[in-house]
Amino acid sequence: MTIARRDLILSAAALAIGAGSAAAFGATRPDRKLGYAIVGLGSYGLDVIIPQFANCTHSRLAAVVSGDPVKARRVAAAHGLPASGIYSYETFDSIRDNPDVDIVYVCLPNALHAAYTIRAAKAGKHVLCEKPMAVSVAECEAMIAACKAANRKLMIGYRCHFEAYNLEAMRLARTGAAGKIRYVRSEHGFVQRDPAKWRLKRALSGGGSLMDMGIYSLQAARYMIGEEPIAVTARESTDRRDPRFTEVEDMLDWTLEFPSGAMAGCQSMYSANQNRILLMGDAGRIELEPATRYDGNQMWVGKDGRERAVLPPGGPGKTQFAGQLDHLATCVSSGREPIVSGEEGLRDMRIVEAIYRSAREGRTIRLDGRA
């Protein structure tokens, strides 16, 4: 009586799983791998990013920056770094004298992104900065100006632009696999349980779920539709009596309008688990769920409930993390601009400010300068 909604059909391409996709990023092959300094040895820098250098072709770990000297020495030792590759936040600026470091990757809480990006640029280093780029438009503009003044590259850690399923969904959308895309739905959230987390402290995070998972919802709406939104309308719901949410928002729901008439319905929250992107077209749909996880993402393409599981050509390929690390390395080597530059982070931050303003003022905020 009940039929599994989604047939699992593995394409022939699935046989190619594991094939590297570095070529997709137009990599040049420099004589040496570029050296990264990881700023911030929290769980993301330490557990997610640093292990990924093993999957990189053009990048290697060259230094660590931490407020915890014991942890810094332990990580350095584990990865064969010399003592000259260990920095504290106090000694960070002396990284200018370390020729082994080409790129500084800022993995700090949001409110510290601007300061460390600017210090890195002033130290003559290229910068990869985690998303959200910063906590205000003004900070983003200062970061772009600092990198420009130092003639250094600035890239934002929008890893989904290097994630095989998201790339394939973008390609399918552009080539009309679902017809004309009319609506994109993007939902990201998780149950944030620990009231002590820095992400719940406004001084460090700059905001709640929007500044965390919400950035994925916003980014996905933009890269899936492939246009810039012209208006945003947002609503917030937060239980301020909940000890987790005394400083930042729990839940935001927002609509983006695009020049073609397409709309996006986005959502972020800290009180339920959700990770999904859906593209609705007039001839079918493309669905990713989970959509933007570190791994294990899945995609379905089809129409009217008869959707096929689809694997990207070549399979999941190189990890998204190694992809972004190597992308900036090859951009530095070749002089090209990163596909997710500081300007891209600034675009999101302008919309983030408009989302908060719309929710606060209870009205639609235009993004195209019209009244």
Next chain:
Amino acid sequence: MTIARRDLILSAAALAIGAGSAAAFGATRPDRKLGYAIVGLGSYGLDVIIPQFANCTHSRLAAVVSGDPVKARRVAAAHGLPASGIYSYETFDSIRDNPDVDIVYVCLPNALHAAYTIRAAKAGKHVLCEKPMAVSVAECEAMIAACKAANRKLMIGYRCHFEAYNLEAMRLARTGAAGKIRYVRSEHGFVQRDPAKWRLKRALSGGGSLMDMGIYSLQAARYMIGEEPIAVTARESTDRRDPRFTEVEDMLDWTLEFPSGAMAGCQSMYSANQNRILLMGDAGRIELEPATRYDGNQMWVGKDGRERAVLPPGGPGKTQFAGQLDHLATCVSSGREPIVSGEEGLRDMRIVEAIYRSAREGRTIRLDGRA
């Protein structure tokens, strides 16, 4: 490498598929089945509703009302109705003299609901009226007043209140199967291809996708959360150059806020197919897709991508159509109020007017009288 997201687990209850669920509606057993007159022999009345009397315990077809005498005679003959059970719109008011008709079921275009409901009440008949109840709050109020003055029952054709999956999802939500419900997502749409359809003519429909599939999105948000919304924020996107959309809207996206802090994100459209309800709680989720179809609905319950397909206890049971026909019949026999009364239709219509107003004015509209 890829795992089907949703395991299909048929519960033991599945073995009970087909068991009737009339008892759930607290049916009394009158000596005779109550007689329905179907007003409007369009595809819904003719192809969807009339065949369902075969599944009814307390209801039977007693008369038809149509502007097409040939069609009316054909349908009457096919169902063994006497010539006295055939009405035109001109002769409709004489139905007061037909003791074989207890209930009039209005299956006409939206803009005719009020007139025929009021005429039926004045003819001394109880009324089942299709949704949306009417095209304005004022019409809804007039319909309620007319039925009250005539001491007749008024029920709105919200069939999902008799649909086993939706009922089970409501029960699961209320009993905490997904924890505290924080967000409900409800998406309903289809590709409306024929520009000649009455649903695209404002004089008959009163509006576009909101007055069609959007009513399902709105209703689901309310019955799944089990509260009345206090604010609505809506946006519309319609290509007015598209010949289908010269008079009515294509796409609406709206957020509802509820007293508990739960939110609902709803959507309706005429340019992509979608039929889905998702309840997100802090301990899991309940998903229906398709959610509100005539049949073939499905439900998944679980968390974090490991969801189980769930069948309602007793299986899909009696059809939702027979369920609603028999519900009103038993309400009439027992003197009880229908669970989806005219007041319920009026509540939706107040929100519908607020959705249109919010989209038009670009601001949040309060529904609770606050500024």
